[in-house]
Amino acid sequence: MNPPRYSPRRSPVSTLIAMLILTALVLVESLPAQSPADVIPKHSFSQTIRPFLKTYCYDCHGSETQEADLRLDTLDDDFSKSTSAGTWIEVMDKMNLGEMPPDGSPVPTTNDLSSVTHWIAAELRQAERSSLGKEGRVILRRMNRAEYTNTVRDLLHLKFLPGESPENVLPPDGTAEGFDKVSVALMLDPSLLDKYFEVAQRIADKAIVDGPPPFATEKMRLEMEDIADNRAIDYLCATPGIECEEKAIVLMQGSTRSFGVMKYPGTRNEIPVNGMYRIRVRAWGQRGTDGDPVIMRVRQGHPSADQQLLLETEVTDEPKIYEVIIPRDPKCGEYNVSIVNQTGFQLTSRVGNEIRRQQEKAGTAKDYEKVMRLQSRQQLENLTWGKPNPEAANTSKLRKLVVDWIECEGPLYDQWPPKSHESLFYRGEDATEDEAYLRDIFTQFLPQAFRRPVTEDEIKKVVTLCLSELAAGESYQDAVRTGLISILCSPKFLYIVEPSSSDHRRELNDWELASRLSYFLWSSMPDDELFRLAESGQLSQPEVLSAQVDRMLADDKSQGFVQGFGAQWLKTDEFRNFMPDANLYKEYDESLGEAMVGEVIAFFNEVLRQDESALLFFDADWTMLNERLAKFYGIDGINGDHFQRVTLPKDSPRGGLLGMAGVAMRGSDGNRTKPVNRGVYVREVLFNDPPNPPPPNAGEVEPNIQGEKLTVRQRLIQHQQIPSCATCHRTIDCYGMALENFNAIGAWRTHQDGEDFRGRNTPPIDASGMLPNGQTFESFAEFKSLLLNQKDRFAHGLAEKMLTYALGRPIEPTDRVLIDQLAHQMQSNDYKITSLIHGVVASHAFHTK
Template sequence: MAFPKLTSFGRFATKFSSRIPLPLALFFLASWLSASVALGQTVSETTGRPIDHAQIGKFLKTYCVECHGTEAQEADLRLDNLKPDFSHATTASTWIEVMDKINLGEMPPEGSATPSVDEVATVAGWIATELRHAERNKLGAQGKVILRRMNRAEYANTVRDLFALKYLPGESPETILPPDGTAEGFDKVSVALMLDPSLLDKYFEVAQRIADAAIVDGPPPFPTEKMRLEMEDIAENRAIRYLCASPGIDCQEKAIVLMQGSTRSFGVMKYPGLREEIPVEGMYRIRVRAWGEPGEDGKPVVMRVQQNHPNADQQLLLEKEVSETPEIYEILVPRDPKCGEYNVSIVNETGFNISSRVGNDVRRKQQEFGEAKDFEQVMRLQSRQQLENLTWSKPNPDAADKSKLRKLVVDWLECEGPLYEQWPPKSHEIVFFRGEGATEDAQYLREIFEHFLPLAFRRPVTTSEVDRVVTLCQSELNSGASFHDAVRTGLVAVLCSPKFLYITEPSTATETRTLNDWEIASRLSYFLWSSMPDEELFALASEGKLRDSGIILDQVDRMLADEKRTGLTRGFGAQWLKTNEFRNFLPDARLYRDYNEKLGEAMVQQPLAFFDQVLRNDESTLAFLDSNWTMVNERLAKFYEIEGVEGDNFTRVMLPQDSPRGGLLGMAGVALRGSDGTRTKPVNRGVYVREVLFNDPPNPPPPNAGEVEPNIQGERLTVRERLVQHQQIQSCAACHRTIDCYGFALENFNVIGQWRTQQDGEDFRGRNSPAIDSSGTLPNGKSFEDFSQFKSLLREQDQRFARGLAEKMLIYALGRPIEASDRGLVDQLVQQMQQQDYTLRSLIHGIVLSEAFRTK
């Protein structure tokens, strides 16, 4: 991968001439020039793949050449001399046209000899496979790992570890930088990680923010303060004393009792000297002293704490069952001035049904205002009766008896912040490692970057590299900048340097070479942590010990025990399992009322928590095919009807013997992904199973293949019945018979992943809905009657699963596609996994010890 030409940089420098000081622009220029020379790469030419063309040639001769041969070339298409050269664009496009036409049944034409479904499947599959090989050859580099830049997650993690920063929501570079390109399903493949002037614009913006956050001037602008609202103050505060007049709220001498609605902080809790409660973005501690009084139904009282943030995913702070004795509930959360107030409310999850003894007066009001089905509506009706002074009717005593209702008693609310772990922050101490006493010393300026540059560039640096940054900073000082601002300028330059942005492994030779210890340290850390090496890896690299196989394996085990392994979970795990696609379609709120934003978030996090559990405990990856346990938090546990789980953190639970929730395919997020909001999509689900579990994507559909249509008026066909009809079309059957069976097996899971035995969604409701049929026959000829039998058949394909997983992780670790030369390595990795219970650790050990991982 080449760096931008000088002309590109010139346009970049011109674009920012109004914002970047001339010395900084010159530093960028010197960095790019030196990097282009030092890091230049030689990309090898791709080689062709030997192909047995005889069977395909026979197919073309039998069904195609009569109309597209020597004597006739209908539609200007000739196939008798078509070569199997998929690296040539024109030839490849002709093969694609052949594949599309036979898949659509448009060729051969009506009246001609027609190929069988098996023949169509064979030829279309061969063409699709060759196209994938050609694409991989184009993306690959004959087994070599070529230069690549950090993706945005790696950039954010590297900055985090370099400066010991903690990001608040929306502040991480990952949320500011644009999405990265992907290849082979991952954002780690070098050819997809291009760098252009528009991206450099963002890097400059992000680098400025980082430098401003890392270095501080003086004491914090807003010291930590504690603000409290005692409930007895409500009656005296004009802004919120109206709460006491609400029928669903009782104001006591030293507490407020909520039976509906909420109490809030607005108008009382203000930061000293300001009109707002939150003076600046930061971490805040919210505390509530409260307890619950269960009602007639005996169900626990649930308290919800929310903030008025414009972003929906930052509104809910806490939702928890409260005890019957007073307790202090504490939340540590990021907040900013956009949050405004926060409020505490009681949650009526199931509603309060009106007693059958409610009098006719309330019944008439129900008809006027709509059917009242919970206590809040009852209170609203009674309140309106009072306002209208309805003397001809009195509220029914049973409906107004508050002793029967659940109550949340709130004593006080408190907000403390902004909170600081230390001041100046750790990042400031990292940069000014000798303290502030020598901030006017030119030698100290040099020492700062002699200390910082090796960490940022992840290798030893030269004197000239330090000189360039120090000269830049000195020019800022000569122009009147403060010492802090001069160092900030130096940090911006370093963070925009290609030597920081790229995973650098310089090579000018065409032959492979063994990586040095510094390069191995970076490969390890960006593979397992998606971040820079830590102090121990740097120390081992400086001692020349990282080429020792035993030491490398020890480091892998140490790194997988570290919390930073979440980089592998959220990097490899999330992209392998496609969790970012789980919420592509929001469920229809009218049909699926159990679904909400927080439940959707839990569905996304469950497979990641499952992956981390398998990784941390060195368990078999076959658990993804089936398991007797899963990972849930309180919200997801209730959705799955699993008892005894509390809190937002995911915990491991054993599943009942008949539970369908074991393994990846029993997770609600997978079902949600394979739906369109109103109905399930078995084809989509089948493609997911093949891609994720086996790294075996089906052939691409022909153009305008379309979706299975919804029911037309008067029909009540299930999705399965409509797909079976679709398969009666001979040209469609070839593809669908290798996909749909996997999707049919998951039909017991509805749109939001609830287990069902009868059809729901679309026009299906009630007891008379058709029964779910989840039977099918796999491409290998083995049949199943239900989801349980289907998972048993999946477990029989353990080596197929291991091969797909090994291929995926090898792509992720090397940052390049799998090539033909990797076949032997993949075989070896699968064998090693089989011998060690198919663990992720055994796969990782095999990869890091391989020649492919340790050579350039």
């Protein structure tokens, strides 16, 4: 987030602000603590576990003998004690490794061993959740960086350009229970406080401006007829695939660029500063004999791949102006207008095309002598072995893009001063800049920032800080900047505060309910409508609250929920943990990787927006595709980078979450598939049922050693022969092996590929298996059908995930009744996500602190 050119000098009292903030944080952190939840007694301990230990363990670890200083006859089932938990972990590990009971001792059955180790793992898991939870209470938590960014955006009416968002500056947040919204994972230490202070300074500099904009809006246009008159760039007219007419340039292949000719007045660059710019092109199309439409693409040079494509659209047969408003910065350089490549035509030989590319590169570098030499070479070779392709010599067959002019206008300003400045200094530029105005500014601003009514003392503290700045000789605007910085760093802003003076649960007031609702569905602060309802005391009324849920889900700000809950539930940030081997998977590129992530998020968004059943995550006859991913899936007729709903061919193996390429790529190491990893993903995401942790030194399925040609399935079967691994793998591997038809980058395969498998005679894929419940399947399609039969299990898992996300705390045993109710509500409403959201918001847990 680079400060704008008009940034003021830093405040001399910034150290004082930091000290005040630290003091406030200490006060916040010292709020009454809640005691951990008591561990609910388990009848199975006395009835099953202790008899097991007595039979198989007490002889070596009892009252008379304690081998390895380990005594188990006094071990209790209180996993909240670190000493007890540590001993239980040791017992579980020894059993998993086959070291207990030792040789010569009575041997328990595999089922008995499995029951004990699963009980220990479940108790450890519950103890972990209890330590994170607070007897079902939602504890104080700070905003995560996405929430902070969105809140600043809405509070100050700011728009962040790429790379300037607070999310680009603040470090990643901690996670617990799969989300970055759980209280215990969102601590605030001094190093993070320094970052918040840095970000707040930049935000204040952006929000409050001095004087006119540093660069006025200018319009720069390049008329295509100027190309033929400019010998520096007229080589384009001699390039095969491009024809220069009197007042336009005709593209059949290749592109025409801004050529560095369009410069902002008084500078050497087209883009003088980061900002929003309007790109306009006057163009039209001429269809070829194939009758297909002419597609125009506008791109810019930029280091970031996601900022290169500016516009892609079908052009009309008549001249029309096409425009797009996009963020640009001095790193962008030139931009170009091109016709989307036509298949079946090649106007020049490969060598001729390479010469043309060298011409364009030399033109960009302003090496015009080299341009002319290459142009002469091109003309010479066109008379010999580099002549145009005879099949394409008749250019009347080709689609043509006719470009009249291209234009860049900017930097653009919605208004000046910006709305952020105007909303703070709401009386305008002619207001009297005195203490009374300071008080009015923050009387209006503080309730919005703190998301509740404020006290006179809170206003006075900020005003006093601003007055000290004025006394130090700072300008009035700098003084307000200092006040704004102090607010943005205050724990009352950074934390979602729901204070409590006792250890007992209490009902939220309407202001607190407004914040809990908005950070659930928007990952941002409440808007004016929620504030109005909170002030009137109407928000907590069931019918009002339900209507607000519908309104908020229909709002564009619900993308905060899609990116927050949807992306984290589906683990899309893990899809590209490993870069595919470029030699094995030549189809893969950066744009394909981005599209794999985009498909899953767009699919979640579509199910939510269209209020469709969440069971579509198991199987669907459609998915969300852009051009790059559609090409990878072998589906034609999809153009552009935007995702659109596409009906899948009847014989397509896609459809549903597990048929998406990104999920498959996540379950690989860039070289081979990893069925165990994929199986864990299925259990965690679809059923919220993570398997028990593996024993120490369990290892992984190893790659083939030299001379071997074992498939992943064969190596996994070998791995399962290890007794300590067999029990757990039986409940994991079947889910992963069912996905073996998808290779390491998610391409469908019927035979082994990647790793050591190349050529035609590779082993066929075996995607059969048996689920832990005993049901068998022979194919991926059958596997999906069997999973769909477990819809109730899915509903309970999704309800647990949603409640964790909404409350910012782990699920506890006391939530079981609520989870059952939420799952039943989903089942009664076609398993719709919106139904689950309404159920969560209406629950008693959502309304209590």
